[in-house]
Amino acid sequence: MTLSAPGLAEAAPAKINLYLHVVGRRADGYHLLDSLAAFAGAADLLRYAPGGPLALHLDGPEAGALVAEPDNLVLRAARLLAEEAGFAPHGTLWLTKALPVASGIGGGSADAAAALRLLDRAWGLGRGTRRLAPLAARLGADVPVCLDSQAARMGGVGELLRSAPAMPVAGLVLANPRIPLATPAVFRARQGGFSPEAALPAGWPDAAAMAQDLARCGNDLEAAAIRLCPAVAEVLAALRALPGCLLARMSGSGATCFALFASPDAAAAAAANLPASWWRWGGGFTEGAPKPYSAP
Template structure:
C-alpha cells in the first residue's frame, strides 16, 4: 500500500439555516462545490495506526491527540472488523477552522484511502453512515463533487449541473469555530432554496446565487469584522461575479468565469491573506 488521496476544500456557494432540531442541531440547505485547494493524505504500510502532519498549517493540528483522520480510520476498521494498520501522512495546506471543511475533507479522504488500502469495498450507504457519525460535513465530502446538502448534513443529493467557472478563496488568518458562529446567529430561519437543473453560464449561476445568502455571514462578521473586509476586497476585483463567505468562515470566496480571472484577483489581494484560485475540483482527476 502506497496511496494518495486529495482532500479538497468544501465551498458553500449558499447556506441557509432552515430550522433547528430538538437536540439542538441546526438544519441546513446548501449548494456545495469543491476546490481549488486541497489537503493531501498519504498512506503506507504500518504495524499500527500512526499519523504524521506536515505542511503550512501542520502546527495548528499538532496539539490534537485524536485527529479526525485517526477517528475515521478507527471507525472504518471497527466497522469492517480489521486491524487499524497504516502509516498516514496528512499534508495540511488548508487553514484550520476556516469554513471550508478541512477536517471533514481529511476524514473523508481517510475513509476513501483506507477502504481501498484494506480492500474492503464498503457499500456506499455504510460509508455514508460512518461519515455522518464522525461529523455533519463528512458525508458531502466523501464524493468530493458538487452536491446539494440538507438536513444536518445527512441528506446529500446531486447538485444542479454547474457551468465552467472558477473560485478564488481568501482567508485573513483568523479562526472561527463553527459552534461560536451558530451561537451568535439570530433572527428567523430561511426557506429552502429553489434551484434549476442547470445554469447556462457562470454569470447566470452567480445571479441566481446572489438572491440567496449565507445565513452565518452576519454573525461571523459580528465576531470577526475582518470577514467583511475580505468580501469587499474580493467583490472589487475585475471579473468577480459573486463574493460571499463560505460555511462558518472566515474563508470567503469569489466566483469567476475563468481560472485566469480568479488567479489575477488572488494576486491583487493582501500578501498576508491565505489565497487559492483555480477551477472547481474534479473528483475524477483526484
C-alpha cells in the first residue's frame, strides 16, 4: 500500500433527476424507479491528507446542517473501503459543503462516491470505479451513479445503471427553498399507481429538443413533496416564470427544483433573478467535462 502526496481532491457534483418514474414496488417495500440522472457543475469538494487516524473536518456554506450528524456518509465510505482492503482507515478528510442537505440532488451520495474515488487513489488501491461499484451500492442506492458522475439511466431502486441518451449542451438552474425533505417521508406520502418506463431517443441535438421529450415524463414524487413542503410549488412557479426556461421540475424527492435553459450562460443569468433567501445556482451539466478517475 502506498500513500500519495497531500492535497488530493475530488469534486462531488449534484445529481439531478431529469425525470423520475415510480414503476413498481419490491416485496420488501422499496420502490422501483426509472430515472434519467445527470450531473451539474454545482458540487461539494472533498480533500485528503495522509497521517493519523481517520478524521473528517467540515467547512463551506452548507456545512452547518451536518455538524450534528453522528456518522457522516463520507466516514462510512472510508471505513467500508478500508475494511474491504484489510487495514485500518487513516488520514484526514476535509469536506467543503456547497450543496444543501436532504434536498433531492444526492449531495450525501455524491460525497460518499467522492470519498471512495479519493481514498482509492490516496491509499494506492487502484480499484477504479468499476470495482468500487459493489461498495457504493452498500452505502446507498444513489451512490453507484455518483461514482462516475456522468449521465445515466437508473433502474431498480436506483442501483441498476445503463447508458443515457447523448446529452446536448444545455443550461441548468437549481433552486432550493432551504427546507429539508426526508426521502422516506416523501415516498410514504406518495399516492396513486405506477408509471411506465420512459421512451427516450438515442440523444438530443439541443436543449429545446431534450426539454420537449422530458416534458412527456414527470417526477412521480413531486405531488407528495408539495403536500409536505408547499414551498416546492413556489420554487417551480418562480423557475417557470424565468425568461428562457424550457422546462422546470423537481429533482429526486425534493425540495430542490431545476430548470433547463438553452445555454449555461443563460442559466447563470437567470439564477440571479431568484430570491436571495433561497439556495440557487446556475450553469451547465458536467457532460463534456473531464471524466472522473477510473483505474484500469
